[in-house]
Amino acid sequence: MSKNNLLRLASLILIIAISLSMVGCGSSPDGWVFGSDHEYSTRDDGYMGLQELYGFEFDDVAVMDLGITYSALREGEVNVALGFATDGRIAAFDLVNLEDDKQFHPVYNCAPVVRQETLEMYPEIADILNPIAAALDTETMSGMNKKVDIDEYTADEVAEEWLLEQGFIGDDPAQLGTGDPVSVGSKEFTEQLILGQITIMLLEYNGIPTVDNTGLGGTVVVREAQEGGEVDIYWEYTGTALISHLGFEEAITDPEECYAVVSETDLERNGLVWLDYTPFDNTYTLMMRKEDADELGIVTISDLAEAINTGVEAP
Known part of the structure; x- marks a missing residue:
């Protein structure tokens, strides 16, 4: 060969x-x-x-x-x-x-975080959003995420459908006010986009003008935008704030304790107000x-x- x-x-x-x-x-x-x-x-x-x-x-x-x-x-x-x-x-x-x-x-319950100045301008925001947080359990949030990730609905379609089903919005929206608009931010992933759209629709339904800054970027980008006054409100996770934003080294696994530490510290250090947190823990x-x-x-x-x-x- x-x-x-x-x-x-x-x-x-x-x-x-x-x-x-x-x-x-x-x-x-x-x-x-x-x-x-x-x-x-x-x-x-x-x-x-x-x-x-x-x-x-x-x-x-x-x-x-x-x-x-x-x-x-x-x-x-x-x-x-x-x-x-x-x-x-x-x-x-x-x-x-x-x-x-x-x-x-660690726990990652989610809550709307609002600049103190914004809440002083629109104190009704707390009463508008707190019932929303209470209604967002794990099954509900997972189901909405699925509709976007698997069923190919858009975040705003899912948000509107859920708000209508739950009776949070209807056919009689209040007239939009003429005050400064509230800048609503969010991170880039599905859950955050849905929460951002829920916030925008609910605020506008109650007469509060908004600016849509959802999908702004990752955690650091959105947080810096809020601390710099470019974003007035976005939904954050207690565990993320505890470790990443506030610098605590030890995780807290009890939801109430983690929320208490985060909300008190963030208000004292940064003038950021945490509204009620969700039952769901991501x-x-x-x-x-x-x-x-x-x-x-x-x-x-x-x-x-x-x-x-x-x-x-x-x-």
Whole structure:
């Protein structure tokens, strides 16, 4: 056999070997595999602390973008995945949140945050928005998120539909006033866009003129805009404010305590008023496919830890 033929044969063998090695890619994971983003997987207040508190360890951690974890879990590429508790894909993909029964993750209840000067100009804002916060439980917020992320409605369509269904707006809006408009901001993701549109529609229905600055950017951008007077009101999460804005090092897992600390500190330091917070808590969550969780009787993270530690075969 000539040298060229030997080279071609060697190349062919190599290609076949590579192809065979790829067989099974995308199949079920080997053992208990956790889908997580890199940041959470390496943080002491993330996976490292979680496994220490609950006393278990996954067989492997598959690192991926947090937005991909939902589909990776649905497709069976991982057995458990990290997500956010109110994401609409949880219900849409037939996933389930595991209860954080030892309260490891900090709370992220949401509330409208208003500049003190704005509230002095329009004191009625508190009475207008507080009932909204009380009505936003996890099921409600997740359902609205799903309509945007999965069903392809726009944030303003979802906001208007919900406000009408709940009777917060109707066919008899007040005439818009002639005072300074209220600048309503929000972050860029679905939940924030919906909350921003709810705020705009409700304020205008009650006669308060607004400027739409929703989708302004990430957390830092929106917060700086509010502190600089460019945004008068936006919805923020208690856990985010506690750590990122106010510089506390220890997370607080009790909703009332976290809200009390954040609202008092933010008012004192920055002149920002926190209105009532929502029942929904958009914190980190560990998710499983509902079918698997039901079959194995896993409801809490402690149940998951017990299953792994006692050698229950991964689904």
